Amino acid sequence: MSTALAVHHGPFGRVALYNLDRSLALHAHREGHLIIHIQGPPASIRIDEDIFPLSGGQAVAISPWQPHNYMSLDSEEPSLFLTLYIKPFWFLEASRQANASLRFGRSQIDVTEQIFRLSFQVASAMLEDADDSFIAGYLYELTQACFDQSWQWVAEGATFTRCAPPVRDFRVRNSVKLMQHRVSERIVLDKIARESGLSRPHFYKLFRQQVGITPNIYLNTLRMESAIDRLTTTSDAVTDIGLDLGFSSQASFTRFFIANAGIAPSDYRRVVHFAGLA
Known part of the structure; x- marks a missing residue:
């Protein structure tokens, strides 16, 4: 295990x-x-x-x-x-x-x-x-x-002085902001695409060209960051953290966390040390 x-x-x-x-x-x-x-x-x-x-x-x-x-x-x-x-x-x-x-x-x-x-x-x-x-x-x-x-x-x-290329298309920039602001909602990426003025296929293609990853991976990254932040800085129940991030149950949130981190969220919280706080 x-x-x-x-x-x-x-x-x-x-x-x-x-x-x-x-x-x-x-x-x-x-x-x-x-x-x-x-x-x-x-x-x-x-x-x-x-x-x-x-x-x-x-x-x-x-x-x-x-x-x-x-x-x-x-x-x-x-x-x-x-x-x-x-x-x-x-x-x-x-x-x-x-x-x-x-x-x-x-x-x-x-x-x-x-x-x-x-x-x-x-x-x-x-x-x-x-x-x-x-x-x-x-x-x-x-x-x-x-x-x-x-x-x-x-x-x-x-x-070497090259930095990551900037996201130039305003519609992709808008979709990134929408995902960042709505990470705690049950986001449907098709809706994000529409609100950014793009069809679903065009949205996925343009997002990957501009950002370098798919919208799904970007959104999952935001969810993992938010989950890790709450696991390490709050005493919120794992179930509540998962529900707040749009998961239907603690089991589905735990499966998501294990698939991205390799261990369960409760195990992560158990061993974490936060500089200056622990």
């Missing part, structure tokens, strides 16, 4: 130690995402249309809003991963690289001696409930090492 050994939230974003024995649904994050294999059987991950191995000595880097899904290859024994969700602005402020963005040059990351050491330090600090500043410091060094390596063999890496 998939479990979380530790989850830590802070100004950097969040970091988790997950034992995973199940595949996850296709999803995305607005943070820079790093998945580092710690121990256990090999697995793989699909990023856009490519599949990358995840086993000893391997990690993957996923840029903000890049669609991906984890694929378990062994249902009998879980694999342990250190997973980072790093806020781009925190990383850029810490690195003082205001002319760049937290977008990785390539997805495959080789776990060098430095990356292994930093991963071990992060994991140990989380399990020992170390001071928040230690965890944040290790996380920055680990993210920087992976970021640098991802551009090391990419032609434009030496002068």
Whole structure:
């Protein structure tokens, strides 16, 4: 069964130690995402249309809003991963690289001696409930090492300053605002399309062209962010959180959360540490 050994939230974003024995649904994050294999059987991950191995000595880097899904290859024994969700602005402020963005040059990351050491330090600090500043410091060094390596063999890496392309079409911008404002409603995307002045097929095609992911994935990302925020900062019942996010029951909300995070919302709340609050 998939479990979380530790989850830590802070100004950097969040970091988790997950034992995973199940595949996850296709999803995305607005943070820079790093998945580092710690121990256990090999697995793989699909990023856009490519599949990358995840086993000893391997990690993957996923840029903000890049669609991906984890694929378990062994249902009998879980694999342990250190997973980072790093806020781009925190990383850029810490690195003082205001002319760049937290977008990785390539997805495959080789776990060098430095990356292994930093991963071990992060994991140990989380399990020992170390001071928040230690965890944040290790996380920055680990993210920087992976970021640098991802551009090391990419032609434009030496002068990389590209940011994510802006959403230019006003109808797509309007649909994004509608979804952000209505994340707690039972949103029907066909209605969002109509209110944005688009037919359903045109809406889905234009949204993916402009944003890089489908409206469904974008909406599910907003729901996951809202669910995680309430699980970590309130004592609201899991059932109430699910109903407020438009799910018909706690069971349907739990299935959604497991499909996107690998563990149940109650398990996530049980192990989470929130910097400055816990």
